[in-house]
Amino acid sequence: MKPILYSILICTLILACTRYPAGVEETLSQAGRNRGELKKVLRHYREHPEDSLKYQAACFLIDNMKWHLSTERTVFPDSSLFEWHTRFDSLYTNMMLRIPDSTLYSERNRERYWQFSYAARQVASVFPPDTPTIVKGTFPDPQNISSAFLISHIENAFHTWHTSPYASYLTFGQFKEMILPYRAVTGYPFYENGQRLSDMFGKHLAKSDEKTYAKIITRYNLYKNGIRQMFPNYQQTQHVGTYDMFIGQHHDCISIADNFCHVFRAYGIPTVVDCNLSYRERSGRHFHCTLLDSTGKRFKYNQTMNYTASTPSTSASPSFFRNTFGAQADSPFMLKAEGETLPDYFDTPCIREVTNENYRVAPVQLPIEKELSNNLVYLYTFNVSQGLIPATWGTVDHQHRKAWFKNVVYNVLYFPVYLKGDSIIPFASPFYITSPDTLYTSTTLVPVSPEQPGKRGQLLLQRKYPEKAYLKYRASLMVGGRFEAANREDFKDSVLLGTIKTTPILNLQELTPEICRPFRYYRYVAPDSFPTSNMGLLEFLTDEYTPEDSLQPATALPVYSPGEINRNGSEKRYCKLQADTSKYSYLRYYSAYNPNMQYSSYGKIDLMPLKRSMKVKKIRYAPANAENHIVVGHSYQLMYWDNGWKNAGTRLARYNFLQFDNVPLDRIYWLRDLTAGKEEHPFLYKDGKQLFIYHDTIVPRAAEFYHFESHF
Template identity: 90%
Template sequence: MTKSILYFSLICTLILACTRYPAGVEETLSQAGRNRGELKKVLNHYLEHPEDSLKYQAACFLIDNMKWHLSTEQAVFPDSSLFEWHTRFDSLYTNMMLGIPDSSLHTDRNRERYWQHSYVARQVASVFPPDTPTIVKGTFPDPRCISSAFLISHIENAFRAWHTSPYASYLTFEQFKEMILPYRAVTGYPFYENGQRLNDMFRKHLDQSDEKTYAKIINRYNLYKNGIHQMFPYYRQIQHVGTYDMFIGQNYDCISMADNFCHVFRAYGIPTAVDCNLSYREKSGRHFHCTLLDSTGKRSKYNQTTNHAASEPSTSASPSFFRNTFGAQDDSPFMLKAEGETLPDYFDTPCIREVTDENYRVTPVQLPIGKELSNNLVYLYTFNASQGLIPATWGTVDHQHRKARFKNAVYNVLYFPVYLKGDSIIPFASPFYITSPDTLYTSATLVPVSPEQPEKRGQLLLQRKYPEKKALKYRASQMIGGRFEAANREDFKDSVLLGTITTTPILNVQEITPETCRPFRYYRYVAPDSFPRSNMGLLEFLTDEYTPEDSLKPATALPVRSPGETDRERTEIRYCKLQADTSKYRRLRYTYAYYASMQYSSHEKIDLMPLKRPMKVKKIRYAPANAENHIVAGHTYQLMYWDNGWKNAGIRSARYNFLQFDNVPLDRIYWLRDLTAGREEHPFLYKDGKQLFIYHDTIVPRDTEFYHVKTHF
C-alpha cells in the first residue's frame, strides 16, 4: 500500500512538473526570477484539485496579468506595534458601536460617547506611540514580489465573497475577475493588501448595518475609518502607506482614498472598480473615484473627497472617464500602438479601459489626416490650464483611407486633434466641437473652430482670465438686504444706519457713501436674516481724516476696467482704511472680511469694526467672495493663441483691471495665463470687443449633458 501511494505521488509530481501553463502565465513566470517557485506553488495548488478548476483559471488570470504591474515604493513596518495598536482601537471601537442601529449613529449621545472614547485612546497611545512605517524607493515588479501564501489566501477570500455575498453572486466569471478578484485597484499605485486581511479588518463593522444598502454600508465604512483615525495620536506621516493611510497621518488624496475603498469593498463582496478622469472641462487636475455595480446593472459612484465645484456641473464635469483594470485590454492604446510609438503617460499601460459611454452619450467621429502617419493612434486633447492640453480619448489611424476614427467623442466639448511624435504634440486638424442633436430626428454637427481670415490682426481689451462663477454670483445675490451700521455703544443700542445693499453686488470692489457722516467708535456689516452669512471677501471703512498716529493703510482701489477710466484715478480722493482695535477683539485678526484676498469670505453674520477712538467714515468699499479671476493690478499675464499649438502673443504687467494687447492675430482661440498667482484659466474667443468664454458664451451644453462626480456617495 505504501509503495502504491508513493508511486501515485511520483506520477502526480511528474505530471505537474511537465505541465505547460498558458502562454501568458509562462511569460510572467519567465520574469519572476527567484520568485518563480512561489507563483508555481499557487498554480499547482489548484491543479491538484479538479474541483478547483475555476480557481486555477483565476490564478492564471492574476499571474498572467501580473507582469503589467509593479511598485515604485514599499512600506516597511519596523515592528508590529502599529498593528497591535490598531487591534486595540478596533476592539474599543467594536464595543463602543455594538448594537447601535443605523438610525442612531449620529445622535448627540452617540457623538458624545464617540469623542470620549477617542480622547482616552489618543491619550493612551501618545504615551507609547507605535513606530510609523518608512518608505523604500525602487522598482518592485509584482512577479518578483508576490508570495504564494498572499495569493492563495487572496483568491480563497475572493471566491468566498463571490459565492456568499448577495451583492456579487450574480456576477459572471469575467465580471468577477475584474470587480472582485484583483489584489490591485489602481494601475501603478504602489500599495496593495491581501483581501483576507482586509475582510478580517472590516467585515464585522460593515455587517453592523441593519439596512443592507450600499449607502448604509458605506456610512459604516466611513464611520469606522474616521473613528480609528481619531483614536490614533497625530503623526506627521507625509508619505502614503497603503491601508494605514486611513488611520495615521494626514496624507489624503483621491487616489489613496479610492484605492483603499475599492480593496475593502471587493474583499467584502461588493463589485467595485476605480475610475479616473484625466481632466475637467473647466478645472485643472484629475480625479479618482469608485464605481460600484449592483445586480440590476446600475452603477453608483463613491467619491469621498470634497468637490467644491459640484454645484456647477459645467465646472466639475469631465470630458472622459477611464477604468483601472487588472487585466490587459486588447483595445488599450498600449496594445494598439505601432512599434516605437510614444503614448501619453496615463495611457502607457494595457490595464485601462475607456468608460466614457457609461456616463455620457458619445458619438463616433472621423477626421481626415492630411499626410501619411507611421503612428497607429491619434488623440482628441482638451484644454487644461496646468498643461495647456491634456488627452481626453484616443482613436485609431485608418492608413488606407488616411482617416482618424474615434469612438467616444462627447457632445459640446472643444477638442484638439493631435498625434504624438516623441515628446511633441502635433495637431493634424482644426479644433472642433460636436453639437448635440436637438431631437431624435436631427443629427449632430461637427463645428470646426478656425479663423476665417488667418492673416488679420488687431487689438484685444481683456478684463478676465476665467468667467464669473454662477455659484459666487448666486451667493452675492443673497447679500441683498445686508446693512452697514455705526454706533458709539458696543451693544449698538444707539446704532445708525449707514446704508443697505439693494442690488446684487458685482464680483469685485464697489463703494457706497454712508447716509450719515459723523464720528463713531463702532462700525459693522450685518448680513440679512434670509442669508445669515456675511460673504464679505473684502470690507473697508474709509476716511480721509486721520493723524499719523492712526497708522492707516491706503484703501483698496476701485476697479479700472478700460482705458477711458484711468483719468478717474488721478482725480480720486486718497482714502485710508480704518483698522480694527484687535487688542480687545483678537479674533478680528483672522477675519476674512479684512484680508487683502477676496478669494475667501467671512462666515459671520456680523462683521464688526471696533476702533480705538471715534472716527468719521466717508466711504465704504466692499466685495463679495470671488475667485479674483478678473485682471488684478500688479499681476503679470501672458496671452496665448492657438495656431497649430499655443503661441505667445505677449506678456503684460497689469497696472489696472484690464489688459490691452495690440497687433494680435484675430479670430483665434485665446488663453490668458496669470503668471503671478491663480490656477483658474479658461480659453475664450474675442468677438465685437468682448471675451466669449468656451462653455459659457460659445459652446454651451445642456445641463443634462454634464456628468460630474458628486461629493460622497
C-alpha cells in the same frame, strides 16, 4: 525505432501536461527566484478538478501580474501598529454594539464616541507604535507575490463571490475584474490581501440594518474615522497603503479610492476605480470608485468632496478611464505601432475607457492629410497646468487617411493631435460636436478656426476665468445687508448708513453713507435670511485724518477700460480706517479687512471699532470672490492657438484691464496669470467681449450626462 517514438510521445504528453497558458509562462519567465512560489499556486488549483475555475482565476492573476509593479514598499519596524489596531478595533466593536443605523449620529452616541476616542488616544500616546517607513525601488509583482498571499486572496474572493448577495450574480468575466484583483489602481504601489481586509472590515460593514450600499458605506466611513481618531497624531507624510486610513496626514483621492475598492471587493461588493485626467475647467485629475449592483445600476464613491464624476456641470471631466487588472486588447499600449510614443497615463495595457458609461458619446472621423507611421491619434483638451492633456484616443485608417474616434463627448472643445517623440503635433482644427436637438437631427461637427487667418487687431481683456455661479449666488444673498454706525459698543444708539439693495459685483464697489458724522464704532450686519457676512474686503473710508492716525490709502476702485483711467486721478484722497486691535486683537487677521478678496468673513457681523470717533465718507466692499479678474500688479501672458499655443505678448497690469495690440484675431485665447492664481480658461473674442468656452460659446446640456447616486 518504436521505443524512440514512444519515448518522444511520452515526453510530449508530459510537457503538454506541465505547460501553462502562454501568458502565464511569460510571467513565470520574469519571476526569477519567485517562480516556484507562483507555480505552487498553479499546482495547488490544477491538481483538483473541482478547483478548475479557481485555477483559471489564478492563471488570470499570474498572466497579468507582469504588467504590475510597485515603486515603493512599506516596512513596519515591529508589530506594535498592528497590535494597537487590534486593541482599537476591539474597543470600537464594543462601542458600536447593537447601535442601529438610525441612531449612529445621535447626541448620546457622539458623546460616547468622543469619550472612547479620547481615552484610547491618551493611552496610545504613552506607548506610541513605531510608524512604518517607505523603501523606494522597483518591485515587480512576479518577483514579490508569495503563494500564501495569492492562495488566501483567491479563496476569499471566491467565498465572497458565492456568498455575497451583491456579487453572486456576476459572470466569471465580471468577477475577474471587480472582485478578484489584489490591485485596484494601475501603478499604485500598495496592495493588501483580501482575506486580511475581510477580517478587518467585514464584521463592521455587516452591522448595517439596511443592506444598501449607502448604509454599508456609512458604516465603513464611521469605522475608518473612528479608528483614525483613536490613534495618536502622527507626522506620517508618506503613503503607507491600508494604514493611510488610520495614521498620518497624507491621504489623497488615489489612496482613498484604492483602499475603499480593496475593502469593498474583499467584502463582496463589485467595485472598480475610475479616473479622469482633467476637468473641463479645473486643473488636476481625480480618482473615484464605481460600484455595481445586481440590476446593473452604478453608484459613485467620491469621499474627497470634489465635484462628483456625474455632476452635469462644466466642471465635469471630458473623459473617464477604468483601472483594470487584466490587459485590454483595445488599449493604446496594445494598439500602438512599434516605437510609437504614448501619453504617460496611457502607457499601460491595464486601462479601459468608460466615458460612455458617464456621458452620451458619438463616433467621429477626421481626415488626416499627411502620411503617418503611428497607429494612434488623440483628442486633447485644454488643461491649465500643461496647456493640453489627452482626453481620448483614436485609430488611424492608413488606407483611407482617416482617424476614427469612438468616445467623443458632446460640447467639449477638442484639439486633434498625434505624438512624435516628445512633441504634440496637431493634424486638424480644434472642434466640438453638438448634440441632436431632436430624434430627427444629427450630430454636427463644428470646427473652431479663423475665417480670416491673417487678420489682426486689438483685444481689451478684463478676466482670465469666468465668474463662478456659486460665488454670484452667494453675493446675491447679501441683498438686505446693512452698514451701521454707533458711539456705544453695544450699538443701542446705532444709525443706518446704507443697505445693499442689489446683488454686488464680484469686485470692489462703493457706497456713500446716508449719515456722515463722527462715530466710534462701525459695522456690517448680514441679512437674517443669510446670516453670513460673505465679505471678502471691507473698508470704511475718510478724508479727515491726522498724521497720528497712521491711515493707509484706500484700495482703488476697479478701472475696466482706458476711458476710466482719469477718473481715479480726480477723486479725493481717501484713507481706510484702522480697527482698534489693542482690544480686538482678532481683527488683525479678520477676513473682512484682509486685502485678499478670496477669503470670506463667515460671521453675521463685521465690526470696525476705532480708537477715536471719526467720520466715514465712503464704504468700499467686495464679496468673497476668486479674484479671477485682472489684478493690478500681476503680470499676464496672452496665448493664442495656431497649431500650438503661441505667445502674443506679456503685460503688467496697471489697471483692471489689459490691452493687447496687433494680435491675430478670431482665435482661441488663453490668458495666463504669471504672478499668482491657478484658474485660467480659454476664450474667444467677439464684438469686444471675452466669450469663455463652456460658459458663453460651448455650453453642455444636462441631457448629455448620465446621472448616478453618489456617496461621500
